[in-house]
Amino acid sequence: MTRDQHTSVSNQPEEQVALAAEQALFQPPSEGVEGTAAQAGSNGLEQVEGYVRPEYDRMSTELWTPPTAELPDIGVASFGPPRPAAETVHGPDDRVQITNTADYPWRVHASLLITAANGDRYIGTAWFIGPHTLVTAGHVVFINHPGHPDHGWVQSIQVMPGRNGPSLPFGSVTSTNFRSVRGWTVSGDENYDYGAIIIPTELGATTGWFGFGAWPDADLLKTTGNISGYPGDKPPGTQWYDARGISSVNPLKVYYDIDTAGGQSGSAVYRVINGSRYGIAVHAYGGATVNSGTRITQPVYDNLVAWKA
Amino acid sequence: MPHSDRSTHLITGIVEDATGRPVPDASVYLTAGPEPYPDIAALSAADGSFTLSVRGAGAYTVQCRTPDDRIGEATVTAGGDSPARVRLRV
Numbered sequence: 434m435t436r437d438q439h440t441s442v443s444n445q446p447e448e449q450v451a452l453a454a455e456q457a458l459f460q461p462p463s464e465g466v467e468g469t470a471a472q473a474g475s476n477g478l479e480q481v482e483g484y485v486r487p488e489y490d491r492m493s494t495e496l497w498t499p500p501t502a503e504l505p506d507i508g509v510a511s512f513g514p515p516r517p518a519a520e521t522v523h524g525p526d527d528r529v530q531i532t533n534t535a536d537y538p539w540r541v542h543a544s545l546l547i548t549a550a551n552g553d554r555y556i557g558t559a560w561f562i563g564p565h566t567l568v569t570a571g572h573v574v575f576i577n578h579p580g581h582p583d584h585g586w587v588q589s590i591q592v593m594p595g596r597n598g599p600s601l602p603f604g605s606v607t608s609t610n611f612r613s614v615r616g617w618t619v620s621g622d623e624n625y626d627y628g629a630i631i632i633p634t635e636l637g638a639t640t641g642w643f644g645f646g647a648w649p650d651a652d653l654l655k656t657t658g659n660i661s662g663y664p665g666d667k668p669p670g671t672q673w674y675d676a677r678g679i680s681s682v683n684p685l686k687v688y689y690d691i692d693t694a695g696g697q698s699g700s701a702v703y704r705v706i707n708g709s710r711y712g713i714a715v716h717a718y719g720g721a722t723v724n725s726g727t728r729i730t731q732p733v734y735d736n737l738v739a740w741k742a
Numbered sequence: 743m744p745h746s747d748r749s750t751h752l753i754t755g756i757v758e759d760a761t762g763r764p765v766p767d768a769s770v771y772l773t774a775g776p777e778p779y780p781d782i783a784a785l786s787a788a789d790g791s792f793t794l795s796v797r798g799a800g801a802y803t804v805q806c807r808t809p810d811d812r813i814g815e816a817t818v819t820a821g822g823d824s825p826a827r828v829r830l831r832v
């Protein structure tokens with residue numbers, strides 16, 4: 434049943450999903466072909482001027498021990514009444530603006546202008562995983578508003594990698610070619626809220642891309658999550674970054690107290706391993722005390738590999 | 743684990759200035775609600791209108807930011823079959 438929900442779907446007339454027979458469970462990144470590549474820190478964070486990791490979040494991995502008691506899924510806590518108010522920026526807003534967006538890794542993130550089926554417009558974020566493929570949230574490429582004129586695949590998405598306000602260092606490219614899965618497009622289930630944008634150029638070969646992979650729970654729970662994207666509560670088209678330790682996971686989602694705002698749907702939730710960046714989830718929802726994204730698991734990984742081919 | 747098999751509730755509205763004129767190209771997004779909600783932002787149309795959607799019924803805070811840095815905010819209760827209407831004044 435779960436596997437069926439990950440059945441890849443496309444807005445194109447015919448699409449074959451090719452799954453490679455044997456693959457390692459992570460895909461490597463690429464820094465692109467030109468420009469400057471910023472080095473990540475040794476602590477799983479990006480080195481960003483002005484960004485300071487909150488004291489409470491600086492827990493050494495050596496001090497972390499897994500809980501022995503059976504803990505409730507924090508996602509269940511978010512859904513059951515009575516419910517605290519859900520916010521996407523939790524406590525002090527410690528997002529910092531990225532201005533060197535023409536450099537790797539920042540240019541991997543793209544500002545999106547989305548035109549829905551009825552012409553309604555939205556903004557979101559996506560990130561390159563290959564020369565012509567960006568990953569984003571399912572609700573960015575397929576709007577689930579049954580009975581409303583904007584329901585269904587969006588008309589088009591203008592993709593602007595490394596955007597910095599009015600500056601488009603890599604120009605823009607418009608896509609009308611999208612991917613998602615039945616769990617989102619048919620069932621509207623937020624546990625399957627992921628998709629992809631296929632662009633008609635190989636611009637990702639210039640910007641570079643992130644790797645992505647699936648890791649065990651214990652590994653993710655000791656990981657620092659990084660998010661950089663294009664929030665609507667900041668000056669238009671500006672890129673903002675934040676990072677925190679991963680709060681919790683379940684088989685389909687990752688939860689984190691990384692500040693975001695509307696417009697960042699589709700952002701990569703990524704980790705740094707030996708200086709290389711790997712997506713671990715696709716940011717999609719604001720929540721009570723944590724935000725959440727669709728976890729990259731085996732079937733998600735398989736679809737992303739197929740979509741980047 | 744949480745599974746969504748619930749209806750979508752729409753939040754529609756208009757962004758307008760102090761004189762009541764519509765404001766286009768404002769980004770409109772949710773900042774608080776009773777349940778997780780999509781972290782996407784709408785852009786107000788030429789007539790100031792916008793549409794957002796949520797799954798859980800209840801009170802949501804809707805905020806907007808115009809290209810010239812004006813902020814508007816209001817609370818709206820979503821639920822039922824009819825869209826919840828909200829007016830954001832900047």
